[in-house]
Amino acid sequence: MSVACVEKPPLLSIDQSKWHEHTLTHFPRQASLTCDLCALANSSSPFYVCLLCDFVVHQSCLSLPRVIRISRHPHRISFTPSFDQGNWSCGVCRREINNDYGGYSCIKDDCSYAAHSKCATQSNVWDGKELEGEPEEIEEEVMPPFVRISDGIIQHFSHEDHHLKLDENAGSDYDENKQCQACITPVYFGNYYSCMQCEFILHETCANLSRKMNHPIHPHLLTLVTRHDGVIKISSDTDITNYESSCSACPWLCTAGFFYECGEEGCCFKVHVQCATISEPLDQGSHEHPLFLTSKPGEKRKCSICQDDDYTETFNCIECDFALCFGCATLPQKVRYKHDKHTLALSYRKEPSTMTYWCEACERKIKPNKRFYMCDKYCCVTLHIGCLIGKDLYMKPGASWLYNNRKVVVVPNNQHMSRPFCSCCKKRCPYKTLFQRYVFTICSTKCMYHGIP
Ligand SMILES: [Zn+2]
Ligand SMILES: [Zn+2]
Ligand SMILES: [Zn+2]
Ligand SMILES: [Zn+2]
Ligand SMILES: [Zn+2]
Ligand SMILES: [Zn+2]
Ligand SMILES: [Zn+2]
Ligand SMILES: [Zn+2]
Numbered sequence: 001m002s003v004a005c006v007e008k009p010p011l012l013s014i015d016q017s018k019w020h021e022h023t024l025t026h027f028p029r030q031a032s033l034t035c036d037l038c039a040l041a042n043s044s045s046p047f048y049v050c051l052l053c054d055f056v057v058h059q060s061c062l063s064l065p066r067v068i069r070i071s072r073h074p075h076r077i078s079f080t081p082s083f084d085q086g087n088w089s090c091g092v093c094r095r096e097i098n099n100d101y102g103g104y105s106c107i108k109d110d111c112s113y114a115a116h117s118k119c120a121t122q123s124n125v126w127d128g129k130e131l132e133g134e135p136e137e138i139e140e141e142v143m144p145p146f147v148r149i150s151d152g153i154i155q156h157f158s159h160e161d162h163h164l165k166l167d168e169n170a171g172s173d174y175d176e177n178k179q180c181q182a183c184i185t186p187v188y189f190g191n192y193y194s195c196m197q198c199e200f201i202l203h204e205t206c207a208n209l210s211r212k213m214n215h216p217i218h219p220h221l222l223t224l225v226t227r228h229d230g231v232i233k234i235s236s237d238t239d240i241t242n243y244e245s246s247c248s249a250c251p252w253l254c255t256a257g258f259f260y261e262c263g264e265e266g267c268c269f270k271v272h273v274q275c276a277t278i279s280e281p282l283d284q285g286s287h288e289h290p291l292f293l294t295s296k297p298g299e300k301r302k303c304s305i306c307q308d309d310d311y312t313e314t315f316n317c318i319e320c321d322f323a324l325c326f327g328c329a330t331l332p333q334k335v336r337y338k339h340d341k342h343t344l345a346l347s348y349r350k351e352p353s354t355m356t357y358w359c360e361a362c363e364r365k366i367k368p369n370k371r372f373y374m375c376d377k378y379c380c381v382t383l384h385i386g387c388l389i390g391k392d393l394y395m396k397p398g399a400s401w402l403y404n405n406r407k408v409v410v411v412p413n414n415q416h417m418s419r420p421f422c423s424c425c426k427k428r429c430p431y432k433t434l435f436q437r438y439v440f441t442i443c444s445t446k447c448m449y450h451g452i453p
Contacts (some may be wrong), residue, residue: 010046016062020055024048027056036081037061038117039101064117066132068104069332070125071214073113076136076186077104077120088112092119092181094292094318123297124313127219127264142212145224154193156207158182158226158258159200164193166204174336176432177412182206184257184394188336189230189343206258206273213260215276216293217313218269219251220278222260236449249275250326253445255410256396272394274330282315282329286371287322287346291315291329296305303328305371328371335373335389342377344388361387362430390431391444396432408437424451 005190010026019037022091027033027047034041035058047059067078073089081102088097092115097103106113120126146154152166158181168191178187180203191204196410211224232246232255246255247270254272262269281290286305294316295301301316302309303325314323334343339360349355357366357374360383366372373388375381397412410433419428422443429443442448 006326014048014062016048016057018066019062020050020053022050022052022055024050024055024057034101035061037064037079037102039098039103040118061117062298064102064121065126065130067107067134068113068120068126068129068131071219072115072122072125072216073106074110074214074311075113075129076107077113077115078107078132079103079117080105082429083114088114089451090114090116090119092116092122092125093294097432124217124218124295125219140212142210145209145211146207153196154207157211158202159195162195162197162200164200164202164207165196167192167194171452174338176336177414178340179396180206181256181396182209182258184254184396185274185332186336188332188334199345209258209273209277211316213276215260215271216280218262218271219297220262220264220267220269222269222271223263224258225261225270226258233405234401234403236404247272247275247326249332251308252327252393254394255401256399257394277327278326278330280315284324284329284333285346286324286328287317288350289317289319289322291317291322291324294318331371331385331393332389333375337373337375337381337383337388341381341382342375342379342381344373344383345376345380346371346385347374348372357382357388359384390433391446392431392433395433403437406438407434408442408448410434411436424448424449 012024013025015023021159025048027049030043033047033056034414036055037057038061047054047056048059062262066080067076069076079102082098083097083103085099088099089095090097091113097114097116103117104115138318148154148165154164156164174188176186178201179185180187180201182202183206187201187203193202193204193207206239213222215222227438248273259270260276280292283290290317291390293313295313300309301311301323303311303312303314305320305324305328311325315329316323331346333346348371357368357372359366360381361438362384366382366384372385373383395410397410400407400409413429413432413434420441422429423440424442424447428439431443435442435448
């Protein structure tokens, strides 16, 4: 007998008319029973049975909600004791649903969304609110992100004092110093809006970002914020991969740009634009099967690309043991390079290759089983990811944070005729941005954290 049972024996019988018309009896044996409400056979919670009807249920499943809303689906879903004929699969874990057991299905007749009982009620998708008997909330009208002034001219809520003008010729020439102020990424392709009076730029897609969104890994509604007042503080004795006021999904240090933030009291979840807009199934070149956000709360996985462990939410393969962290998943799939007129694609060689790839920037070998950028027009231009887009992404010149209580400022690396030397590694700073901390010039956050001058 387990300790829990000695301390608090389960009631011998209970009446749960919400779930079953007859009295349920505690079933003391550790037999292999399957719960009719959740379809699971684990004995983590005591079983109750109705011997008249062959009805079996976990004690804990008797508190399952009837009607809920989850972040993965736009409609309410309600508990169903079984599913109609046909093949159903869970919209959360993506695995098959056994039709004979309970689960959740969409309340809309023309929508076929379904989920396992345990999956629909896990804490990263459900906010814990039972909606049975609650009237459908009237969709709060979401303010549009911009007002159209005239053809191709808008006033965006993040830049209210000036008007922005649509530039449809982006892509013809590429300026690596033009950076979108929402996603802190250069304008590689596509249309963008630029301010008619200052240097402010937004991708057309970023200007269209909705001011509210539901994110698949968080149960509450998120709001788009374009200015954040919190100062990011990092110190060498805390875990530097866990910046409290940066993005909650990825390990990148995001000190500028737009964020989707949770407004729920006591909840500090927020995601930067790339982590907010990436969606499942993820079908990228880094893996041959589609990837899904199937992580369970409390579970930690190792990213198959960067090999860092400790990720609580990853894009997972359901056919094999592959997982991709948000940091690796959100790297741009296609970029531009100032010395090549073509597009460079994020590439990966699974099979051992006889080809040797060299990085055009640092002239060192590229390990093809790590990802790298390659020209898609077979110019043979290949570059290390870091050598092309930098070791620290999402760095906006002028942005700052505190490291060991001393201010670090992001500076563009084009201020001098020749590139300055890093105070830590003593090499020339190779990336587009560098960091100024006190009297020191530092090439990357990695150098800063591992070799404080
Ligand atoms: Zn159960
Ligand atoms: Zn499931
Ligand atoms: Zn639906
Ligand atoms: Zn953008
Ligand atoms: Zn402006
Ligand atoms: Zn992120
Ligand atoms: Zn990774
Ligand atoms: Zn390189």
